[in-house]
Amino acid sequence: MMTDDAFWAELRAWRRDFHAHPEFGFEERRTSRLVAERLRSFGITDIVEGVGGTGVVATLTRGSGNRAIALRADMDALRIEEKSDLAYRSQVPGVMHACGHDGHTTMLLGAAKLLAAEGGFDGSVRFVFQPAEEWGKGALAMLADGLTERFPFEEIYALHNKAGLPVGKFQARVGTTMSAEDNFEIVLRGMGGHASRPQDGREVLVAACALVVNLQTIVSRRVAPTDSAVVSVTELLTDGTRNALPSTARILGDARSFQTVVSETIEAELRRIATGTAASYDVGCDVTYTREFVPTVNDPVATAAALAAARTVLGEENVTLADQPGTGSEDFARFLQHAPGCYAFIGNGEGSVPAHHPEFDFNDDALPTGTGFFVQIVRDRLATRPTQP
Structure with a gap:
């Protein structure tokens, strides 16, 4: 492979440029534009932009084989203020x-260039460059935009970096690899009032505190x-102030x-407990429960191929x-509902x-x-006869 020092220096420069110019989900306009430009510079001509909003899908064909596999990288950043002193720290x-x-985006670009x-x-x-992974909407958007119909594939692979695992190490797991993520919001409604006279109303803060414990x-x-x-309450918000008891409390969690x-x-239990706790404090209760991510389940054959x-x-x-599976969540799981594949860690x-x-x-x-992994999995799975793991 043409992997001399200049090649890796180029990839480092790309990666640091992406780091300095992060974009939140469905806002990856600069990122997707640069991805498409670089793919064209490699001589790849079958490139479709705007898939699922800001996603990019490129197809590279060699030989006469009729099999296709997909490699996916996520492109989006998070709404977090960077606190590093890096020369290429976020400028946003x-x-x-x-x-x-x-x-992830840079590694897939590097593999595309080599292949x-x-x-x-x-x-x-x-080559699937996906938007909006962090809030679980990007894969669904690409699928809704006809990803599997417009760009059919028989298998799909993706990687994620793993803090604490030494560089140069690779891990994968057959079956359930990452968890589902559900979100909930419970709103308690009562009647607030002066902090010195709680008996005159039906304030909600004590009920909310009891509910968090329950x-x-x-x-x-x-x-x-x-x-x-895991059930975690992550926010408790009220409309009270220092000398006023709240009428409304919002309990949010994961x-x-x-x-x-x-x-x-x-x-079912969350709804039952919320309704019962609210009733015991004579306050109203509304529950919203949503499923943001489904479990990530690796296919046995694809995982064996990835390990090989x-x-x-x-x-x-x-x-x-x-x-052990991880309790983090990943919307690559949505692709695995349509084709066998493997989500692995480096x-x-x-x-x-x-x-x-x-x-x-x-x-x-x-x-x-x-x-290197992305290049090898392509050569193994799209050999004249697919390599048996």
Whole structure:
């Protein structure tokens, strides 16, 4: 492969430019424009922009094979103020690449450049650059825009960096890999009043505090100990002030699970507990419960293929099976509902701060890991006869 120092220096420059110019979901106009421009500079001509809003899909075909696989990278940033001293720190107030999508995009571009220049496969590769992963809407938008009909593929693969995992390491897991994410909002309505005379009204703050505690019994008393679940209240907002009791309280939060039946149990119990707690305090209650992400479930054959490709690139000793699924969520799961595939992790370094931290930075030393994997999985799966994992 043409992977000399100049090649990796170019990729580092791209990655740092993306880092300095982050864009929130469905606002990735500069990013998607640069992605399309670079793909054209590689000699790739089949490029469609605006898929699912700001997504880009490019197709590269070599040989006469009729099989197609897809490689996906997410492009969006987060609404977090960067607190680093990097020379290439975010130039956009309140927005930063705190999850490494700048690196994911760069690795897929690097793979596209290598595959366009060197080939080594027989069939078609779909390079899928996705918007708005962070809030779970980008994959659905691309699917609604006809992704699988307009750009059909038989398998799909994606990578995410992992803080704490050494650079050069690769992990994947068969089956459930990441959790579903549900969001909830509970609104309590009563009658506030002067803080010195609570008996004159039906203030909601005590009810809200009781409800926050009561919700913790969902996991401890209603979900089987053999099942995994998390119910977290993340916000408690009222219209009260220092000497005025509130009339309205909003309780917002997040629930994670790995099975549909557990998600359904959480919702049913949350509604029951919220209604019952509100009634015991004589206040009104409205509950909104939404499912933002579904579980990410890796296909056994595709995962075996991903592990085999990673071993070819990195060596047996650097590739492992993850023993537990993660409680984070990922909208790549929506693609896996349409085609088998694998979502895997590469090391961002043992000293990396966690994703979504205001000082997070994708480790440029990990660029060869992801780029090499993407190239190898294409050559394995689109060989004249697909390599058997």
